[in-house]
Amino acid sequence: MEQKVNALMLRAVDYNENDKILTLLTAELGKITAGIKGVKKAGAKLKFAAQPFCFAEYMLAKRGDKYTVIGCCETESFYDLRTDIMKFYAASAAAEAALALTFEGDECREIFYQIVNTYSDMCSGDECFALIKFLTYALERSGYAISAERCPLCGKSLTGEDKLRFDMAAGAFTCGDCGEGLGASRVTYNVLRKVAGKSYEEDFITPDGQKRALRLIREYFVYKTDNQFKALSEYIRML
Numbered sequence: 001m002e003q004k005v006n007a008l009m010l011r012a013v014d015y016n017e018n019d020k021i022l023t024l025l026t027a028e029l030g031k032i033t034a035g036i037k038g039v040k041k042a043g044a045k046l047k048f049a050a051q052p053f054c055f056a057e058y059m060l061a062k063r064g065d066k067y068t069v070i071g072c073c074e075t076e077s078f079y080d081l082r083t084d085i086m087k088f089y090a091a092s093a094a095a096e097a098a099l100a101l102t103f104e105g106d107e108c109r110e111i112f113y114q115i116v117n118t119y120s121d122m123c124s125g126d127e128c129f130a131l132i133k134f135l136t137y138a139l140e141r142s143g144y145a146i147s148a149e150r151c152p153l154c155g156k157s158l159t160g161e162d163k164l165r166f167d168m169a170a171g172a173f174t175c176g177d178c179g180e181g182l183g184a185s186r187v188t189y190n191v192l193r194k195v196a197g198k199s200y201e202e203d204f205i206t207p208d209g210q211k212r213a214l215r216l217i218r219e220y221f222v223y224k225t226d227n228q229f230k231a232l233s234e235y236i237r238m239l
Contacts, residue, residue, distance in 0.1 A: 001062045002070070005029055008116060009054040010095045014040070020050050022069065023099065024058060027112050031102045034060060034067035046072055053078040053091055055116055076116075080123040086238060090127040092231035094118055094134050100227045101142040111138055128210045128239070133195045135217050135232075139171075144224045146217070147172035148192045154178050159201065162186055166216060168223045182219065188212040211239045 007024040010031075015021045018040040025031050039050045048054060049072035059071030081091040098115050102108045114137050121130040136146055150157055151174045158164060163176030166184040173189055174180070186201075187209030193200040195213075218232050 003028075003060050003062065005058050005060060006075070007056065007058045008112065008119075009050065009052065009056075010099050012050045012052075018044075022050060025098055025102065025108065025112050025115065026058075027109050030106050030108045031099075031104050032067055033104070034058070034069050036069040048072070048074060048077070051077070051082070052088075053081050053095070053119060055119070076120075078119045078123055081119060084127075086235070087122050087127045089231055089235035089238065090131045091119055091122055093229070093235050094131055096227075096229060096231045097135055097138050097221070100221075100225050100229075101138050108141075111141055114138065114141075128207075128214070129195070131235070132191065132210060132213055132217065135214075135221070136192065136195055139217075139221070139224075144171060144220070146192060146220065148189055148196060148198070149173075151175040151178065158189060159199075161189075164189055166220075168220060171220065171224075182216070184216060185209070185212050188216055192216075207239075211236060214239075 005026040005028045007026040009022055010025050011023040013021045019037045020039055022034050022036055024034055036050055038044050039047050055076040056072050056074045058069055060067045061070045081087045094115055098111060118130050118134040152172050153174055156175050158173055164184040165174050165176055165179035165181050167174055167179055167181040187204045187206055190200040190204040191209040191213040194205055214236050218229050221229050
């Protein structure tokens, strides 16, 4: 049986001498793995289909429960993500998050379209802000939403507060007086409110705030998924 799917290539692993095993995030089938033959050979026609961040229409052959890529028509290569080291690691962090937060056989169309749009935003603009926006969205869709609202314990407004904490178990910012967990900065709180489309303090939107927000997201991600998030760690190190 043959089937066409719109897919984003998230991961490629070497298999045998000239083949690879791809992890594809698809609009139609969710996350799947598929073999692709001969792509390590010089001049292989489908070599592009195993490149990082390839967004394409993949033709799949299915035998039993296994897929094989037999054709591919590229929709977008997101070439800029492979030529700019910062954008490359930001895009890799988004792919790593999508891998960890999706499961084979589950419908994940919303995350699929969000990461495609994120890659387009990364190519044309601030990859850091686009990454934060994608990570918070993917966490929310996976049941791990980050709350940047009032303190959930006492109801106090956190706007203007210099002393904040972040409760890992609850995924929420709290006031410093009654909260537990990691110390959190005012800039981190405001960056995450901006990403969520909420009101925020303009003076506290800074490049350092974006870096702090990514650090908090990384710690929260590791806490919730037990995934070490190596690509994000490297991106943060380079900021």
